[in-house]
Amino acid sequence: MNFRYKLMQFFSRCYGADRLFYILFGVASVLALSNCFVRAVWLQMVVYTLTAYAIFRFLSHNVSARRKENEFFGKIRMGIKYKMGIRRQRKADYNHVYKKCPRCKAVLRLPRKKGKHTARCPKCKNEFKVYVFKA
Ligand SMILES: [Zn+2]
Numbered sequence: 001m002n003f004r005y006k007l008m009q010f011f012s013r014c015y016g017a018d019r020l021f022y023i024l025f026g027v028a029s030v031l032a033l034s035n036c037f038v039r040a041v042w043l044q045m046v047v048y049t050l051t052a053y054a055i056f057r058f059l060s061h062n063v064s065a066r067r068k069e070n071e072f073f074g075k076i077r078m079g080i081k082y083k084m085g086i087r088r089q090r091k092a093d094y095n096h097v098y099k100k101c102p103r104c105k106a107v108l109r110l111p112r113k114k115g116k117h118t119a120r121c122p123k124c125k126n127e128f129k130v131y132v133f134k135a
Helices: 003-012 019-038 041-059 063-092
Strands: 096-100 107-111 115-120 127-132
Touching (some): 019 041, 019 063
16 A cells, blocks of 8 residues: 555545634634734644644544534534624614513513613513613
8 A cells, every 4th residue: 555545545534624623723813813913922822722623623533523513613603693693683673672680581672761660571570670871
């Protein structure tokens, strides 16, 4: 067997690139670029760690473990994306304010009226003060 064949065999069993790989490399690149201006040793160590982890994942032969990591990362990513979507929706809703009930933590959608009001939670019937600063 020649070297080229062995190399091909090695890389054929590697996990390869996935979304987490690209994001790790992207974050490492941005941090490396920002480190040109900051010049911090700890930041350089973070860049090295992220790059090493991305390369380790790329070359790993334990496909199931890497797939699990990618799925876990995907869940976190989708959670963040979902929360960003909710935040964007609430920001676009100019006629209402969103307040959390202090007792049951339910989110209440209240009409946006400037001043001090008393709100009643429909879930736990708790009454609490609400301050709306901008009308
Ligand atoms: Zn409540």
